[in-house]
Amino acid sequence: MKLKNWIYSAALGAALGMGTGFESQAQEKFFRAIGTPHEPKVEVSWNRYYTYEGLVDIMQKIAKAHPDLAKLESIGKSFEGREIYLLTISDMKNGDASRKPAMYIDGNIHSNEIQGSEFSLYTAWYLTEMHKDLDFIKELLADKTFYIVPTINPDARNNFMKEPNTPHSPRSGMIVLDNDGDGEAGEDGFDDLNNDGHITMMIRKSPTGRYIKDPMDPRKLKMVEIDEKGEYEMLGYEGYDRDGDGQVNEDGIGYYDPNRDWGWKWQPDYIQRGAYKYPFSLPENRAVMEFVMKHPNIAGAQSYHNYGGMILRGPGAEEDLDTYNREDVRIYDAIGKKGEEMIPGYRYLVVYKDLYSVFGGELDWFYGGRGIYTYTNELMTSYLYFHKNAGRGNQDEEMDVDKYLTFGDAFVNWEEYDHPQFGTIEVGGFKKNFGRAHPGFLLEQDAHRNMAFTIYHAYQTPKLSVSDVKERDLGGGVKEITATIFNERIMPTHSSQDLKYNIERPDYVTISGASVITGMIVEDEDFNKVKEQKHNPERIAMKNIPGMNATKVRWIVTGNGNYSIKVDSAKGGLAEWKK
């Protein structure tokens, strides 16, 4: 009923017409598709990728078009001095965004894993553009805050897009290290021999080669049988020996891994390849860490990577297994399994046993170090091509994709090139923006589904209310006030990891307007089991308010005035009751 009315009035408003321009044209030319903002104030094409400058442009437009819903700020500078921009999305007219339970989302920590930026930004765009249309989103942004950082590796994002790279490089940021231990940093990286912006493969005709070009499909190199003679040898990625040490491409940009730099059980490079100097020694991660430390309202977090179609939770390292206990895993499972339903082709997995066992990951610090329920999604799965599970990097399937779906756009055909050290070679292979990155036509759908998963996650951050207040006269001008504090979502105000180390302060339930003799937490109301708080009893400190559960506090007071009860939780937000 309400919905109908609304649609009517919106149509009426449009017909009465701010008159000219885009809105009226929209009525002429477009018909609403369910699930997508129909007349977005900010027009964005979600079937292409954006450079850092492109991302910032969209972020600025969103902030400008929706001043009551979006705020743009820089949380710090990258190594090369770019601002790392964050959008705060919340109903700014309805409560203080920094006191609402919040969902943190970032993308692109690995610079070559680009689409996390578009997915994050799609979320900001969708929430702001749909706010006026959907009651659900209205309520969501009244209750919650989203902190969205589309790229936390802006320097190397641009390097990936603008400079010659493989699908896997740079991965790190733009700090150049000495990878071969020769005292020089970055002296022998890739060389784009054919100047096409992609680092593809080098092959050479050789009587001792073990490969042939597949006669059915000459793009493919096939290994010959053990008793057969081959025609080609593989020489690796495009490049030559720049420093004369007899090796090719042994010291390029990096190498370090920004996702081995986080401060929970961090380990150095000789134990955990890719670690830098110490936790948060990379400026981009430090900016995120400092933001998170200043925003204790963050209760859930999402980091976007690629690829493989995974919804991952920690532990990252097998040695950290004890950190994840049963209560928290139950909550992870509930949200993660819902995610599997929402995103076809994605599986809910655990990093250390299903992917690899690594230290210093972002999700480990968010959970281990801050007690925040955090997932990493490995975006893009080959399932999206033909709804088959051919697996990561299946060459035959990828060749079919490029034949039947992308019509040759993904592959650089073999061409001869004169190499300074190898002589006549051929250069060719898949482009850097194929394989890990979604082709354009698959991008928007997967962005929407992943966003829907993060909205579900955000929705399940705690929601507190003072649901019931009872009074009982104890005689002699003394009465007992018992208040029920209800958390109507899955997540507790403190994860069990948080409780183990007292990471976040307790939740406070404060009574004002009454003269308090003492206060207590009611552990069992039926049998009157209570735990008294002698010091400062007006403000009861509760270690936790569990999810989908109620907790009771009680005061013994004198006086008959009106009083109020306030709940103040770092991750659970604020709630108030007044008599």
Add this chain to the structure above:
Amino acid sequence: MRKNYLSVLSGLGIALLLPFTALSQTDYPNLAQIGQRLQSVARDNAATLTSLTKTEGGKDIWVLKIGRGDMDNKPGVAVVGGVEGYHLLSVELALQFAEKLVAERSEALENTTFYVFPNMSPDAYEQYFSGLKFERRGNAAKVDHDRDGSMGEDTYEDLNKDGLITMMRVESPMGDHIPSSTDERVMVKANVSKGERGRYLMYTEGIDNDKDGNFNEDPAEGIAFNKNLTYKFPAFEPLAGDYPVSQKESRAMVDYLFDRWNIFAFITFGPANNLSSPLKYHAGDAKKRVVTSILEKDMAINAMISELYNETITAKAHQQKDQGTDGDFFQWAYFHFARLSFSTPGWWVPEMKNEEGKVIEDASENFLAYAQQEAMESVFVPWTKVDHPDFKGQNVEVGGIKPFLMNNPSYNKVGQLADEHTDFILKLAEMQPKLEFHNMISEKLGNGLTRITADLFNNSPLPTHSEMGAQSRWLRKIRVDINSEKKDIIAGDKIMLIDKMGPFEKQTISWIVKGSGNVEVKAGAAHVGFANLNVRL
């Protein structure tokens, strides 16, 4: 004031000045005096003084770089003091090392570059010079040590107004302590299994300000430098903080060190001791992915250096059981920075015997016996009754050994300790890895071709890379460069990398080169120095 005095004296000649300054110092120097002494070391051409950062408390973190010539490409030794703020001696030892090095031992600068970090905990160090003395570890950051949501809300109180934080004993049938039978002043745990009954509850001196039942659990101090580094970082423990290397001084120092490729060894003056006896190798812990035991070959190095230490230092080890604590600096330098790392407190209370000639087991009683032998005055605050708001009507007394005394000797002992430790550090420096070329042969093969053969030799009892060092990306490999054009090198490598060379190990290298004139070969890495070879074709 002092200037006037000096000008009066100036007619008497410079000779008088030295005894004057020596006499004027009867106690450990305060931060201003340390600053002056550092400035005066830095007046030497070989020394440069730099402030790496200012702490939360606004204090400088100093480093002295001392050396000559191509300092960044000579093996370096780092000397670190003040990893614990209560360890005054450590600052003095580092400082005197620098002073003696430039004034008396500068020949060591020919081959080695020294980095002296005199005081990593200046905020905490200052507590010794304040009106309220206690053995402080934390800097000036605001920290919620007990993680209850309030910062520093339960710190110490000087209940007996003597300017010291000592202990507090509360007479109670529920107590678990009794006065020691051998020295009544000292409180020991009642041995319940022997039928003893406790009579006192023991606390540090103070009030339970936040009424949570704990005393002084959230002191008004910040993060301890020696608990803030990455190796076994004790997350969320008091004085450690939420994540490692969180403090300005720890970051500034570590950042500085990561740019110093030439440092091959660290000497830390701090509570841990792997010099009186070496770290022990545990195969199980050394072979796990997360390594928590010194590696086998490195233990042998530690044992050799330990022997050198014990030969050089006269004091006999006593109760030196601390071989590292979680998040500390000395272990970081080995386990995470992959350099040779040695630590010593520099001094300890020597072993004392009682009247029957038996060793005194209890550390406090041992100290009191030592103080008596040394005729040290007023080392103990006698148990004195105080009114305590948390124990109304109960017998509460404050007393105990005064802070700082058990970790820092009387200042008049420092001179000898500094001499001996300076000797030790310089002997260690002399052992540094040293690359040399030997047995060079240049053979004419005819038609403009020459075969060059030479032995590269590590003339040192230390390897160029410890077992740990060989695994780390933060030490460079030995690089051998020949300056012939690539096209003129018929055989052999233009650039060759050697992972490591053992003690007194040689490696034979050869090239066949075309042409005439001079060929130069250079071999080395910053932390082992460089050897050069000139060949006339």
